Amino acid sequence: MASTEFKKLIFDKIESEPGCPLCSLLMDYEFNLLANIHYEVTRNESIRKQIASEGGFCDFHFRQFKKIANYKTSITLLKSLIDSEIHKNINTNINCRLCNEINLFENELILFTTDLFNDFDFLHDKFKNSNGFCIIHLKSILQNIKDQNLIDTLTQFHHEQIERFKPIIELMNSSKSYLEISMSNRGLVNVLIQKFAGRKTGGF
Ligand SMILES: [Zn+2]
Numbered sequence: 001m002a003s004t005e006f007k008k009l010i011f012d013k014i015e016s017e018p019g020c021p022l023c024s025l026l027m028d029y030e031f032n033l034l035a036n037i038h039y040e041v042t043r044n045e046s047i048r049k050q051i052a053s054e055g056g057f058c059d060f061h062f063r064q065f066k067k068i069a070n071y072k073t074s075i076t077l078l079k080s081l082i083d084s085e086i087h088k089n090i091n092t093n094i095n096c097r098l099c100n101e102i103n104l105f106e107n108e109l110i111l112f113t114t115d116l117f118n119d120f121d122f123l124h125d126k127f128k129n130s131n132g133f134c135i136i137h138l139k140s141i142l143q144n145i146k147d148q149n150l151i152d153t154l155t156q157f158h159h160e161q162i163e164r165f166k167p168i169i170e171l172m173n174s175s176k177s178y179l180e181i182s183m184s185n186r187g188l189v190n191v192l193i194q195k196f197a198g199r200k201t202g203g204f
């Protein structure tokens with residue numbers, strides 16, 4: 001991916017969605033990857049054998065795969081796993097290709113994002129006024145930055161981004177029923193959870 005392409009992707013996410021733009025890009029990537037792997041598994045026996053030799057997918061991605069796959073495809077993949085006899089070595093570690101590819105993409109996103117903060121206008125306008133990143137991605141980005149001023153600025157923006165939620169949370173806290181809470185404020189609850197806990201992938 002080129003850095004201009006990345007810039008457009010992240011700007012679009014910040015403008016169109018209230019949550020962490022990196023989590024959102026990762027979820028899109030994960031969904032497309034699952035759809036492609038599903039297509040390959042259905043049609044290509046050698047891919048099924050490769051995946052079986054990797055021990056299949058991790059627990060989480062196997063379940064995601066089953067969710068989007070038709071029943072027959074999941075069964076065909078399980079048959080490949082049994083035929084590969086990988087279960088006879090109980091110490092085999094699963095080498096989930098979905099986790100591997102998502103980790104590579106995530107590392108690329110972190111590097112591009114770190115670079116983006118060389119743009120003063122982005123930092124002090126678009127980023128500052130957005131809801132920022134989830135805690136997991138903020139920490140990864142901070143680890144890549146050497147300039148202490150920039151670290152302090154990003155940390156300060158993160159505090160401000162969370163504190164802007166205070167009046168909304170207080171309003172919702174004083175609501176007598178869930179029905180009184182607007183749809184957009186209900187969505188902000190998820191954004192705030194992300195700010196504290198991170199989401200990364202797996203939200204669909
Ligand atoms: Zn995130």
Ligand SMILES: [Zn+2]
Pocket residue numbers: 057058059060061096097098099100
């Ligand atoms: Zn996985």
